[in-house]
């Protein structure tokens with residue numbers, strides 16, 4: 207046996223992990239080095255894996271998660287033990303919640319010491335802590351099991367309903383040596399990691415019968431539909447049936463938002479008005495008012511509107527989670543949609559002119575109202591006048607990826623900025639979580655090579671703002687636009703006691719965030735009107751240089767929590 211790990215006779219844990227990842231087509235790792243994984247990051251880079259190093263593990267984790275969403279391959283996040291692991295955990299839990307495939311790989315302390323609680327360096331029982339927050343969790347203790355560990359992690363992340371997986375690699379594992387030939391043989395190339403799940407024909411027929419009998423049908427597209435990359439079949443289903451559709455936030459662009467069958471601008475009309483709703487990769491969670499209540503035409507919060515539901519989902523347990531699903535279709539979206547298409551012949555009756563006409567009328571009214579608001583040019587600039595610019599910019603650059611977080615900065619952007627292509631809008635997702643911004647932006651630029659525009663509330667940006675250094679370090683074509691209204695929701699709250707502290711939602715007024723980008727060699731711009739914003743955006747997209755535009759927005763313009771004000775508990779007195 208020789209001590210040189212790269213010699214012909216022996217290999218070690220470091221190399222086996224790297225080889226196992228490479229064997230499975232993983233070419234990028236998002237992480238943050240330190241004990242015990244510093245050498246691992248060096249060796250991975252030396253062996254041709256792209257290692258994108260972050261300033262905080264949460265952002266590396268978010269990057270891995272969205273890389274998974276964009277590529278259908280598990281995004282890898284690598285962290286050190288205990289505190290680094292915990293920093294990555296929010297992103298792992300968020301990935302699981304959103305059904306994004308990612309693997310959090312953390313180095314960990316020695317099992318013997320952890321289990322006896324003898325106080326090792328960064329001691330923590332990481333596997334136990336990760337378990338309830340992810341889809342699966344594994345630990346590898348022996349170098350000969352690395353191949354199996356990586357294979358299991360990959361399968362768990364991408365098969366069935368995708369999600370977050372934790373892989374625990376104790377420090378000792380990396381240095382373990384193994385006969386090189388035996389090591390090579392122990393690696394597994396995962397065959398068909400996310401097998402198609404073909405739906406049952408009876409379920410398809412049941413759904414077609416329901417859809418055929420519908421008087422006011424509606425299709426709801428969720429981010430599962432975007433993830434599935436079944437774009438052509440989904441478009442064909444919508445266009446062949448003539449059924450109006452509503453995209454959830456991250457499903458915008460599967461068909462262009464300007465498509466004549468989009469009912470996005472008539473949301474509050476079509477949800478209560480529909481009699482049969484086909485859900486494709488969308489859950490009836492809080493974002494859809496759990497399928498009941500006033501949003502759906504019910505009389506009270508628990509009252510069902512009477513709609514019948516068809517649901518396509520890969521997870522059988524999703525069915526009946528909130529309301530009865532009359533026609534469940536369990537399978538992968540591409541197979542399910544293609545099976546439905548098979549049952550839609552030339553004799554298919556398109557929805558009635560009454561239903562389509564009523565939607566058009568409502569839509570035209572809302573679009574006209576929106577157009578009127580967008581032409582206004584108030585001083586100071588407000589969300590609408592700034593977003594009028596962003597809307598034109600995305601229209602002219604449909605391949606650019608839009609990352610979006612905040613409250614008003616999120617909600618106004620979602621309804622004003624049309625998306626033209628699938629998987630181009632990435633946002634706060636199921637949890638409405640702040641902090642995804644820079645991690646998503648970095649990963650989107652790295653894995654797609656496209657320009658990225660991140661529209662950020664000033665509060666939202668603060669959660670991951672230090673990663674502008676990462677954006678500059680890797681010279682990524684990311685343009686961050688901060689909608690700076692001096693605080694969380696608004697900058698106008700006052701401390702009722704008259705004391706020296708400002709109100710909890712208020713920030714330093716007129717903060718110059720653009721200087722943060724300048725500090726690392728990027729371009730910083732302070733924009734106080736739409737013309738300045740437009741000029742800076744056009745230049746950022748032309749140059750592809752890291753850019754931060756600090757857009758000064760009227761601090762009175764926002765509302766509490768954006769469009770979800772009603773979710774704020776009110777005090778009894780206020781009621």
Ligand code: OXT
Pocket residue numbers: 455470471472473474475492493494572573576611612613614615616617620621622634635637638639640641662663664665666667689691693694695696764767768769770
């Ligand atoms: O039909 P009607 O008439 O109702 O009209 C609808 C559509 O028909 C119409 N529409 C259109 N009209 C014309 N043309 C077009 N094209 C068009 N499209 C649509 O517009 C309306 C609205 O349509 P929409 O949006 O589709 O419908 P609606 O009813 O809004 O949909 C409902 C929802 C629930 C699906 C939707 O609202 C939604 O997706 N909401 C997501 C909300 C969300 O997730 N928010 C983020 C969380 S808020 C809060 O939690 C925040 N925090 C706390 C915090 C968090 N989150 N995380 C962590 C780790 N820590 C703390 C914080 C700190 S936000 C926040 C920071 C906020 O401050 P910032 O400075 O960052 O941001 P600012 O607010 O900007 O200051």
Ligand code: ADP
Pocket residue numbers: 303304305367368427428429430431433434454455456457486487488489490491493518519520521524537538539540635636
């Ligand atoms: P949205 O927030 O856009 O409504 P959700 O995250 O709530 O979307 O729902 C996504 C759903 O899509 C999940 O229930 C998930 O199981 C499902 N899903 C993800 N990928 C696939 C796929 N390839 N085939 C079928 N269903 C899928």
Ligand code: MG
Pocket residue numbers: 663664665689690691692693694695696
């Ligand atoms: Mg704000």
